[in-house]
Amino acid sequence: MSEVLKYGATAKWLHWLVAFLVILMLIFGPGLEDMPLDQKEQTVMGHSGLGTLVLVLMLIRWPWRLTHKPPGPTSTMARWQIGMSHAMHWGLYVLIPLQVIFGILQAMYITDYNVVAFGLIDYSSWAADDKGLARIFHICHGVNSKLLMLLILGHFGVSLYHHFIQKDVVLKRMLPFGKVESD
């Protein structure tokens, strides 16, 4: 079987779409905290809608990743780097859906406003209001967002390290127009 050298178009689209949405939400999410309630309800309509879209994309991405062999490690990578990169990638595959699930759980129990994703999915009607549970899932959503931010920063840093220090194809093979022959 021939060696896989780069990611296919679907894997690249899924990667960059999810990356764009998640980074956008990590940057603007904290601004929701101190918003007046009426403005917050409107903004969370978009926030929860985009978050739901992330979950849909991840539900496509998971099986895609499991059924399409990605390019393997380059010859520049030491064993520990290969192990770290697997741990980081699977960490992202777990923390991203978890962020959405905590968001939905928080939305289901929120007491002071309604969360209706894109004005279509009324998460607040899925369960009776509960201040205690809303608080717990609010904390989970906040803590998970910080962990996700750290992991994304690490992922970004490592890809730059590969490109500029190790000078291999690891970043290029995921770029939209990256041309890859071999490492």
Ligand code: HEM
């Ligand atoms: C990848 C997806 C998502 C990301 C990256 C994300 C990120 C964030 C961040 C960073 C915050 C601020 C947390 C803090 O500083 O404590 C936030 C707040 C919030 N998120 Fe998300 N979120 C996502 C998905 C969702 C979804 C799907 C929902 C609901 C269905 C949701 C509902 C909320 C609500 C209601 C708040 C504001 C809580 C409040 O202050 O009243 N999020 N989100």
